[in-house]
Amino acid sequence: MTIRRFEKGDFEACTRLLIETYNAPPWSDAWTTETASNYISEFTQHSRFLGFVITVNSSIVGVAFLREKTWIDSNELYVDEFYISPYHQGKGLGKALFAQIEDYAKEKGLASITLLTDKRKPSFQFYQKSGMKQSESTVFMYK
Secondary structure, eight states: OEEEEOOGGGHHHHHHHHHHHHTSTTTOOOOOHHHHHHHHHHHHTSTTEEEEEEEETTEEEEEEEEEEEEETTEEEEEEEEEEEOGGGTTSSHHHHHHHHHHHHHHHHTOSEEEEOOOTTSHHHHHHHHTTOOOOSSOOOOOO
16 A cells, blocks of 8 residues: 555546445445546646545555645645545555545644535544544534
8 A cells, every 4th residue: 555645647547436436335426427527627726736645556546635725823734535445445544544634734734634524424433533523613504
C-alpha cells in the first residue's frame, strides 16, 4: 500500500473507483461516467484543491479530495470526498488515508478538518472512530 498525492493522470481511475464504490450497497447510487467525471472535475479545479490516493499493486483503491478553506481567524481542511474500494474496505486503508490527512493538516498548521457524511451509513462510524466529532450546533438542511 502506498499513499501519494493525486496527479492529473489519476483522474480516470478515480472516476471509475467512485462509480464502483457508490453504485454498490450501502449507497446504491446511479453514477455514470459523465456525472462522476463532472463531479470530480469540480473538486480538482478548486484553487486550493488537495488530493490523495491509495494504491495497492499500482492500482488506485482509495481517494480523498480536499480543499483548504479560510475561516474567520484560521484555515481549515474540508474533506469533499473520501472513498475506498468496496473490495478493500475494513483493511485499515481508510484509517491510513485519514491519518495522512491529519498529518497534512498538522504540517500546514490548519485549525480543523471538517466534512459532511450520512449518519445512517458506515462512513459515519468510520469518521467517529477516526476522532471526528458530531457538531452540536450545526445542522445540514435542504429543500
